[in-house]
Amino acid sequence: MSRAARLTLVFILVVALLPSVLLTGCSSPVEPTAGEPAATEPATTEQPASDSPEAALVKQKCTMCHTLDRVDSADYDEAGWTATVERMEKNGLVISADEKATIIQYLSNR
Ligand code: HEC
Structure with a gap:
């Protein structure tokens, strides 16, 4: 193979391979999204005191004329x-009488 032919071959190889090298080299790899933290609901199993039956009774009986x-x-x-x-x-x-006793107990012990 003559020197010119070898150069031509190298040139052709470079020209032929360059686009694919550039493409694979420059295209940023797609980041895996598996690293994203999963949205977790905060645990709200504990019942707030204002949701107790006694509190509900007070709310029902004591908010007709004024607020809580x-x-x-x-x-x-x-x-x-x-x-x-x-x-x-x-x-x-x-x-x-029952409700009265419940409410008095609840309010004096809270
Ligand atoms: C029929 C209407 C009515 C209902 C129902 C009612 N209240 Fe009252 N409440 C009033 C009025 C009128 C006042 C202001 C005059 C007074 O103090 O008596 C008042 C004032 C109060 C006060 C402030 C005065 C104080 O003594 O500290 C508290 C506390 C109170 N109410 C608690 C309650 C509770 C607990 C209940 C439920 C068991 C309740 N109320 C249900 C009419 C009502």
């Missing part, structure tokens, strides 16, 4: 809550 703020901002002992709930009955609260 009124109840939440008061801090009495059992005697204090008994007096307060009995005054609420005079205000017009309708409540059974």
Whole structure:
């Protein structure tokens, strides 16, 4: 093979291979998306205190005339809550003896 023929062959090889070398060399590899952290829901198994049946009863019985703020901002002992709930009955609260006892217990122990 003459020197010119060898050069031509090398030239052809380079020209033929260059595009594929450039393409594979420059095309950025696709990043695997497996590394993304899976969206996990925060565990909310614990029931907030405001969802207890007693809290629901207070909400039901004590928010007809005023908001829960009124109840939440008061801090009495059992005697204090008994007096307060009995005054609420005079205000017009309708409540059974059971519900009254439950609410007084709940509010004085919270
Ligand atoms: C029929 C309407 C009515 C209902 C139902 C009612 N309240 Fe009241 N509440 C009032 C009124 C009127 C006042 C303001 C006058 C007063 O203090 O008596 C008041 C005020 C209060 C206060 C603030 C005064 C204080 O003594 O600290 C608290 C606490 C309270 N209520 C708790 C309760 C609770 C607990 C319940 C549910 C068991 C309840 N209320 C249900 C009418 C009501």
